[in-house]
Amino acid sequence: MGPLFVVLEGPDASGKSTQLGLISERLSSLGIPHLTTREPGGTTLGRELRRMLLDPRRSMRPLTELFLMLADRHEHVETVIKPALRGGRWVICSRYGLSTLAYQGYGRGMDLGMVRELNRIATGGLEPDYVFLLDLPPQVAYERTRGRDRFEGEGLTFFTQVRAAYLGLIRSVPRGYVIDATKSPEEVCSDILAHLPLPG
Ligand code: TMP
Numbered sequence: 001m002g003p004l005f006v007v008l009e010g011p012d013a014s015g016k017s018t019q020l021g022l023i024s025e026r027l028s029s030l031g032i033p034h035l036t037t038r039e040p041g042g043t044t045l046g047r048e049l050r051r052m053l054l055d056p057r058r059s060m061r062p063l064t065e066l067f068l069m070l071a072d073r074h075e076h077v078e079t080v081i082k083p084a085l086r087g088g089r090w091v092i093c094s095r096y097g098l099s100t101l102a103y104q105g106y107g108r109g110m111d112l113g114m115v116r117e118l119n120r121i122a123t124g125g126l127e128p129d130y131v132f133l134l135d136l137p138p139q140v141a142y143e144r145t146r147g148r149d150r151f152e153g154e155g156l157t158f159f160t161q162v163r164a165a166y167l168g169l170i171r172s173v174p175r176g177y178v179i180d181a182t183k184s185p186e187e188v189c190s191d192i193l194a195h196l197p198l199p200g
Pocket of ligand 1: 038104
C-alpha cells in the first residue's frame with residue numbers, strides 16, 4: 001500500500017488540530033512515516049497568506065479570497081504534499097478542496113462549477129484518499145469560536161450554511177466520512193482511525 005493522503009474537514013473548533021496531533025501519535029507508534037499540515041498556511045508563503053486571509057480588520061472581494069486560498073493550496077500541494085507522498089510519507093492535512101467549496105462556494109455564493117475547476121487547476125487534480133468531516137451543530141461551532149477570525153465573525157447563519165454545504169458535499173466524496181465531533185477527542189480519533197487501513 002502506498003502512502004495515504006488524509007484530509008480533515010469541518011468548522012473551526014471542531015477539533016481538527018487536536019485530531020492531527022492524536023492521529024500523528026498513533027501513526028508514529030505504528031512506525032508509519034507521515035507529516036501533519038494545514039490549509040491555509042502549510043508553507044512559508046502560505047503563512048503570510050493565512051495572516052491576510054484571517055485578519056478580521058481586512059475586507060476583500062470574494063474572488064480575491066478565492067484566489068488567495070487557491071494560491072495557498074497550489075504552493076502547498078506542489079512543495080509539501082506531493083513531495084511527501086512521493087517520498088513515501090502519509091500526509092494528514094487540516095482542510096483542502098472541500099473547504100473552498102463549502103466556504104467560498106456555498107458560504108460566499110460563488111459559482112460551484114468555477115470553484116471546482118479552479119481548485120482542480122490549483123491541485124493538478126490531486127484528490128485525498130480519505131476525507132473526514134468533523135461535524136458539529138452550528139450553534140456549538142458558533143459558540144466555541146465567536147469573533148476569532150474573519151470567517152468566524154460571519155455569525156450563526158454562515159455556520160449553518162457551511163454545515164449544510166459540508167454535509168451535502170461529503171456524500172459525493174469517495175471515502176468521505178462524517179464523524180461526530182461532539183464526542184471526546186479520543187473517541188473522535190478512534191472513529192477516524194477505524195476507517196483507515198492500519199496494520200494490526
Ligand atoms: P482553520 O482555522 O480551520 O485553519 O481555517 C481558517 C479559515 O479559513 C476557516 O475559517 C475556513 C477558511 N477557509 C476557507 O474559507 N476556504 C478554504 O479553502 C480554506 C482552506 C479555509
